[in-house]
Amino acid sequence: MPFIPHTEDDIQKMLETIGAQSIDQLFDEIPAHLRAGALDAIPPARSEMEIMRLMSDRAEQDSGALCFIGAGAYEHHIPAAVWDIAARGEFMTAYTPYQAEASQGTLQLIYEFQSMMTALTGLDVSNASLYDGASGLAEAVLMAIRANRKSKSKRVLIAGTVHPLYKKVVNSIVHNQKIELVEVAFDSASLTTDLSALSQFEGDDFAALVIAQPNFFGTLEDVHQLTDWAHQQKMLVVGVINPTAATLISPPGEWGEHGADIAVGEGQPMGIPLASGGPYFGFICCKQALVRQMPGRIIGRTVDLDGKEGFALTLQAREQHIRRSKATSNICTNQGLAVTAATVYMSLLGQEGIERVARACHANTNHLASLLSAVPGVEVVSTGPRFHEFVLRLPKSSRLVLEHMELQGVLGGHDLSDTFPELENCILVCATETKTDQDLNGYVNALEISLKELEAVEC
Amino acid sequence: MPFIPHTEDDIQKMLETIGAQSIDQLFDEIPAHLRAGALDAIPPARSEMEIMRLMSDRAEQDSGALCFIGAGAYEHHIPAAVWDIAARGEFMTAYTPYQAEASQGTLQLIYEFQSMMTALTGLDVSNASLYDGASGLAEAVLMAIRANRKSKSKRVLIAGTVHPLYKKVVNSIVHNQKIELVEVAFDSASLTTDLSALSQFEGDDFAALVIAQPNFFGTLEDVHQLTDWAHQQKMLVVGVINPTAATLISPPGEWGEHGADIAVGEGQPMGIPLASGGPYFGFICCKQALVRQMPGRIIGRTVDLDGKEGFALTLQAREQHIRRSKATSNICTNQGLAVTAATVYMSLLGQEGIERVARACHANTNHLASLLSAVPGVEVVSTGPRFHEFVLRLPKSSRLVLEHMELQGVLGGHDLSDTFPELENCILVCATETKTDQDLNGYVNALEISLKELEAVEC
């Protein structure tokens, strides 16, 4: 019996102690006619060896391409130490640290994580993680509405340059509470949020303005201007950021005159593998004044009976297990293991290391963009300052070009055509520090061949 | 500076404390003209990311074949838990357990390992490991010569069916001490050691007889007869065994009337990956009476000041670090990490699990042999009872056939032609529990195609 230690003797002894005839008898409170039959649709048990073999084949099926897709999930080098440590049984198979004295490892680690996130974002307080960047943004929106006492509306302004999937997720989550997201159009030439587009909302009651830096297109926004504008309008500012970039470019805490109020984002770049999209983790940081509106767990430093330093869950009165229907969120299980990995990653790299990664990404992106701008018919749409992503306009159907590149083992980018009609045949291309010059040339080759093939088909 | 934590400040502070001007000054006792220059032949440092990439490509180069080679190293399923545990920092980065109180983990584990090996072999005592099976056999031969007080010769009889590479290693190691290995011819029909071949040595002075079970060809010897014969001749019996097989077939302790005196072998099948040949580990077990002749480390159970059970290195007076030139061996560092993995493997599988593995291997071998015996021109030479290997005679040059199979991604076996002139165009084929029916059929196909291709070439 896989994973079940009971021998026939054990079972007999236990049943005798209980005073039952059979295991089945232990289920006698379940109405007999409700009892399930055989689960025929489920295959019989396999051994670890068989599973390993089956799944290795499946993993193999999905491998082998050179990937230039970013769009919210980024390939970075992950130091070997990161998962060696995170996968230690003591981290991986512990529960939420409810018994603080027996969980100081996890608790101190999260305290350190919180400290790293506040350092990166330039804000005061961090929680222990949310599910992912997108749902994290939904929580940030809810939080901003609770926190902005000056706003009576349940409306939030959101830049059109925020990740489209994030906008969808936020909407799925907040619309039930009758919260309205109002989108600010972006300038399709500069791929940024124009102050002029905001002016139409001047004087309106919104709880917050949501902006992304770098934005979905990898372009840098003028966050200082946007932040100051929102603050003048008595809106809170929610910044969606990339933690890698935060070591290089101005972090939310430094935006404008007073800094953004809340920063959220996807933690994946901090040592978490792409892994089909998860588990990643969402981070959220805010100014001290907003801490009681923060969703999720927070770890605090305190002392024990002897006055010795120790760590414990704190401000639990915000949470569902204490506050139930009055909680700041329903989140309970979060993304602890990913946070463990991220904490190790951030410790290993530090400001200097992450900044080097950021710079290498930046250099690679620029290099690839300049290589591509030499390809006839192709246009690099993103012109302003950017971070590891840019928009490329193709002379043919972007869907077809990408398919042709796929056949050559190159995933050329994320297609923007469907989501952004104004960006027809445009794709979003990403090059991180993992890409070598050879890889970049491989991209160019694959693209050129694909374009030629499509040319040929047309003739 | 990779792995070096010193900052410029640290260096200055340390030099000041020491009272030196520069790091270089610390080397002033080395005659200046001996100082090395730049190490131009060594490439500059690389980052972990670059190394990972380079080496992944190299690992890829060596992958992808379906392997039917055994000949001393066997592909078995290795439970995921095995290396997850062995790779824990506390096991992997500890030294030899000289400070017993701070090494109870490793010490108890080795004590348990010793207990498992004695259980498997049916003997009384095990050491903590030797380098590998082959060098382990050399140690066993030296040990037998020391231990057999009745023999005055420095000669040892060795069955011709012992692994040919083992015989070479034993010879490289023992010949310096003027020890002579005398080989017993084997019967090339039965592929076993004939009692009649032994009779010519009757009455001669040999310290020991070395036999292998299963032997190099995967064939089972009549170990009872051989053991009793050797004991009658006042020789000690050294058995070279496969630990997987030991759960299924008679272990050394049960051989003949009195059991073998020493058992050695390659520990690799107990959870150690093929990994190009190492690190594996050699195991050695013996009867209680011989324990003081045992080479290498031994762990003993004892008590602490409070009478609490604990473990420590024992009988160190046999070892080189105490006994120096009078030691039973020069071995110091052994194969601790591999032993750690093997101990976890053996705990997970137990007698029942390992026996199932052995039975599955046996079944696969028989199945493959019967499939192959249906291939025209091909002959299964091994007819007697066997364990996961057999000898196959090919109708063409074995070298060429194997090369043709290789091109189809099948490593068809180990070529015997060069080593055994009497087995011209014979190969040694191995099928363990990892092989599926599909794999076995794949073998047959690849062989048939290869034979056809060679046929075609000849015409």
Next chain:
Amino acid sequence: MLIFERGVKGRTATAQAPLVKADVTDIPESLMRKNKAAMPEVSELQVVRHYTNLSRKNFSIDTQFYPLGSCTMKYNPRGAHKVASLPGFLNRHPLAPESYSQGYLASVYELQEILKEVTGMAGVSLSPMAGAQGEFAGVAMIRAYHEKRGDHDRCEIIVPIAAHGTNPATAVMCGYKVKEIPVLNDGDVDVDALKEAVGPQTAGIMMTNPSTCGVFERQIEVIAKVVHDAGGLLYYDGANLNAILGKVRPGDMGFDVLHMNLHKTFATPHGGGGPGSGPVAVGERLLPYLPTPIAGIEDAGGEPDYCWLGEEALPDSIGRLSAFMGNAGIILRAYIYALFVGRDGMQRVSEFSTLNANYLMKKLADAGFDLAYKDRRATHEFIITLSKQSKELGVTAMDFAKRLLDYGYHAPTTYFPLLVPECLLIEPTETESIDEMDGFVEAMTQILKEAENSADLVKGAPYTQPVKRLDDVKAARELDVSYSPQ
């Protein structure tokens, strides 16, 4: 000591970052970071040593018996972790085209089918990232259902008071009011109270069965009828699915929708607080509303061709709940676990977790502990109450919990459910052996003796942990939630 405090200016794990520091000239100065982030500056060895040592300050399944009720701390197969960590799985980009996704999609699809079978439901979406998000998806579907039918007055979700805190919190996040109903002394829901509570305002009820009282809700069919008759739907909180896996199916009990905690029932690691995975399963009525994406299949004759079903395929969906596809790696681990235990193993999960719980309950009762529901069968968990000890000896459930740590056992869940005073909710799980449980009973018996003879000893516990009892009040009052260098 904090990792920050081990740092020295300029130190770093050099091998881990690009060796060259590339120039940046095209980003305007105003957009560049002004102050370096105050991150740790430490060597690779320091990081490895610091976190290795921190890990050793945790209790975990891999090191201790961990009978934390409602949390299902069972063995997390190392094999599942290894398989899910194959480079092919780790390196797949979430937006990779379907041609590079067939291996992953096949696994997702098959897990959906397996979960349909064990729940008795018509459809499954794996995208919710934990139980609470599964609850959200479920209640949002209930809402979407009523709205689609123009049934706009249903503004209330009924929740028994024993429910997990996520239930009421979720209802509120979905824009509902919460109406709590009581539970009887035998642990079952008060059906009379329910009858009074339902009405045209009832959107649905959220139930856990077995409830967090550790007993099977025997009136479930009556409850289902009452709620359905009132036009409401039944939500099943499947966090406790371990208790009934393969024995009784939520679909057969009358539930319209449920979430499962794969990180519990399907043995994927808890990771010190996550990640989880909280798939939802629905009956026919709610099929159109499932959250996206879902793995679909196009059977074009030969090999099956797997694809993602998104908005286009499910226009009435409640939408996406994560940027990509939920906690993909946890989903993969759960699928692998299902392969490990197989058809029969599913049933064994509930059989042996129930056997263990009933055994442990009996032994503790024999040792003098009071059961909260002594005339009931334990399910996969059960409750003891230390009211008597608390009153007579001044030793609380919390004291028992802390003292257990000294005996090398993680404490059971304390003070939950709230309706049982001084309670410990105990869940041994099926992967623990009788020996481990006997040891636990032994420890509890000792602590009871200690409580009788030297109460202060127990009240001062723990003594053997890295810290003694912590000052929670100070933690909240003098808030220190991030390190700032001097």
Next chain:
Amino acid sequence: MLIFERGVKGRTATAQAPLVKADVTDIPESLMRKNKAAMPEVSELQVVRHYTNLSRKNFSIDTQFYPLGSCTMKYNPRGAHKVASLPGFLNRHPLAPESYSQGYLASVYELQEILKEVTGMAGVSLSPMAGAQGEFAGVAMIRAYHEKRGDHDRCEIIVPIAAHGTNPATAVMCGYKVKEIPVLNDGDVDVDALKEAVGPQTAGIMMTNPSTCGVFERQIEVIAKVVHDAGGLLYYDGANLNAILGKVRPGDMGFDVLHMNLHKTFATPHGGGGPGSGPVAVGERLLPYLPTPIAGIEDAGGEPDYCWLGEEALPDSIGRLSAFMGNAGIILRAYIYALFVGRDGMQRVSEFSTLNANYLMKKLADAGFDLAYKDRRATHEFIITLSKQSKELGVTAMDFAKRLLDYGYHAPTTYFPLLVPECLLIEPTETESIDEMDGFVEAMTQILKEAENSADLVKGAPYTQPVKRLDDVKAARELDVSYSPQ
């Protein structure tokens, strides 16, 4: 508790073995096993928990400062372990054809070249599986050399008394007699004694430089001349190569052959006692005798083609020392380490290990400890002697060592080399930070105070480990080296 004692008849980790128990009918009954082996019968969780907990009873580099002299306990890069664990490397059969070996062979070949460069020698063989086997290979080559020249009377190997125990033991395994020569008070070899010792019977000398006294042998050129003039060869025990890596090359010092301990200098993990890797490097004279196999290269114009060189290529070789190719995985890790640190990093290894040792030596001297060689530079390690404390306070080096464990530091090497009484041989290695060393000095200072004020406290140490001091005498007298069930 032993793993055996956790077992119960019939229990097993089911997922790990083939699910079907195949029949065996063709093996005669007499050859089948009669009594089942008394192996553990435990569940997968029990195994994981047992060994996870056992591991926690160890000190290790990953958890503690471990200044064990002569053992080079430095950081073992996790990256090297990960790369060496790539499936492509783990699954390669040692007898795989060269077409499936180019990746591995390229790495082996390049490591050979790197080791030639750092040692200044003409050829390298990676096959020895640890330092002691490297010594064996080296001395066997010396023997083969003399024999090939018909120089049959050379029957003696000279060994300074400070040498590691493996040196004399190896000489004997190679059929030699051992002649020990003394070491002077300043740590250098007594050259006069050496001059008297050499003669036509001298096959060679085995030297360690820096010696195990932790000092550089300043007379090395004189020694080389004396031995060479007498017709002997010089063997270099390179276990201490960490001290001189890239600073001075054994080949340039006049050595004919050496072994290296890759598991020390090249940072591959010690694994609680191995595995190691002890490659040998030789000058021109000994090239023909290198042990097989060696990686060779056939440069056929384009891509290099790597191959194995065996007996045919090296007919005078001393032969094979392992069934396959030594500790291949350790060789791979060492190669990866070389890639990590690169050309300059090689030199930094010796620079910073020497800096650390001299710093720590000075701090301990300032704290009142006696240095064994106080007028000498430390190399990568140094010796303090506690003779005074032992005589005056009755507190021995062993007591200091045990008490250090209570302070969370692994003890230095004790009572080695034998010629320095009550000594501790201390090697901090280059990967430790100044903070860690300062902490160690602090602990030593405290213990010294304790020794002065409450000697019994120190003599009773350790107190904080899983066991107190163990009874070694009982262990040897009442030999219990394997478990037998009752």
